Amino acid sequence: MNILIIGGNRYFGKRLTARLLKSGHAVTILNRGSSPIPDDLPSDAPHTVTHLLADRNDEAALESALGDRTFDVVVDQVCYTPRQAAIARRVFGPRTGRYVMTSTVEVYEYEDSATPVREEAVDPRTVTVDLDLPWDDGEFLDAHYGEGKRQAEAVFAAEPPFPYTAVRVAHVLGGEDDFTGRVEHYAHRVRAGEPIAVPAVNHPATYVYVKEIAEFLAWAVEAEFTGPVNAHSHGPLTTADICAEIERQVGGRTVLQEVEVGEVSPFSFARSYGMDNSRATALGFSFSHSAQWLAQALSETLGAR
Template sequence: MKKILILGGTRFFGKRLAELLLEEGHQVTIATRGNTADGFGDRVGRIQLDRENKESLAKAVEGGREWDTVFDNICYSPQAAQDACDVFQGKVKRYILTSTLSVYDPSSRLHQEKDVNPYIYPVSMGGRSDFSYGEAKRLAEAVLFQNADFPVAAVRFPIVLGEDDYTGRLEFHIDHVKQGRPIGIPNLQAKMCFISSSEAASFLSWMKNQRVEGPINARSKGEVKLSELMGWIEKETGKKAIISKQVSDKDKSPFGVPDSWLMDTNKAERLGYQFQPLQAWLPALIRQLAAK
């Protein structure tokens, strides 16, 4: 049994991760603002904190607490990463940061982890609002890998999808097609990669038992053109999508990238992880959401 702390474990793949760890028999503590009910009852410990406030983080983990693994799903700035380096010094055996495909710029190439090297990336300090999402994550990785005295891995996920996705990114497209509203997609030929919320949780759980450090890409096997994705939605809704390059901001697709956005998962696969094929779950998820 491991003592595990999840920073952000009350919804989406963080909640799924907590459930998996509990099923494996681990002692799980979840740390959040306390604004979202988690449904775990007395099966988990709870810490209430403001992740962007170092004093709050330090107070929450004081008292000689130590963890075998810390999963950090809510680190969005270099300052938050530095706070973790300071607060968790000598208190954790392994630290796993949830990072993102957004550390890479969209392009036709298949990005490898070495394309953004956090061990040498120049550090600029600041909070969440001081940087774009992708830059903030690049800097958070850089701070942790360059300054932490504990082993760190950064899992770079693409867009995570599932029926429990509170952001509603896939539903945006389904609802727009159902309602006959235009969708702003600049490049229908762009290819995208995704991962399901259940596999994101499974991969994170698997990572706690690996000795690997550094960044690691994780996504479902295969990719899909946005034109093909919209075709799946058209099939399940029975309606034709209205695609336009000129729309209002509220109608711009969350998947509206100018070029393909893909990454290589050879590193994870060499370690023995077998990713689920994209075709095995995404069309079924679209069908499920379209039926609502």
């Protein structure tokens, strides 16, 4: 297949690129050029990566960069707002057979469910889209990350029908190139025995190994289903689970400090919105259990520091 990846040169995007190349697909990456194409892609793949430069927010520039190219599948790794989705839908509607958007568990930011959350809890066909919100403001976008993704999904889900899927990705762990700093946040405090702020009622959450989400996205590229799908490993994790493994690897002492108000640590949650992955499982993807990869994932990230 001929596949375009928008923004696919970082973290699990570069792992997806490597998998697709290994499988024999022709891959084009489109970005602004601020980050280079990974230089550790498989050398024995039948295709090399084509690189296109354009700002995906500039519709005219996007059209110009694409020329008359068409694609079997477009994988959008960096669609954060409904404005970006609207541009993508106009530009790629005539150019692709299927659109795979990387979404997030944070679309469920208003959920607090005693049972794992299924996709229908947020039906993008019922989400109101407001293109006039200040989506170009970085602070606004950071504060409304889940809302931006939810409204972007809604744009793709609107009539007339558009062949898309929104992969709602769980919290990702693993890799020496984890740029979030969340694991190191815990490691620093565990080494020093410093308090780790968590909510008084701290709920477990769903996670996925960085290699597994790349595998899932590669699988989704070759599939035909549409609509939202939750993507996460089996076995929710608590803050204590993650810290216990970090403590085993780096030494020190875990001190969880419950707080009623104020900022809490990453990977600690005052509400329950762990996802249900039964749709993806029924469609044919076999997820691993977090117990199988947690130690390796944390070791990769901590070993790079």
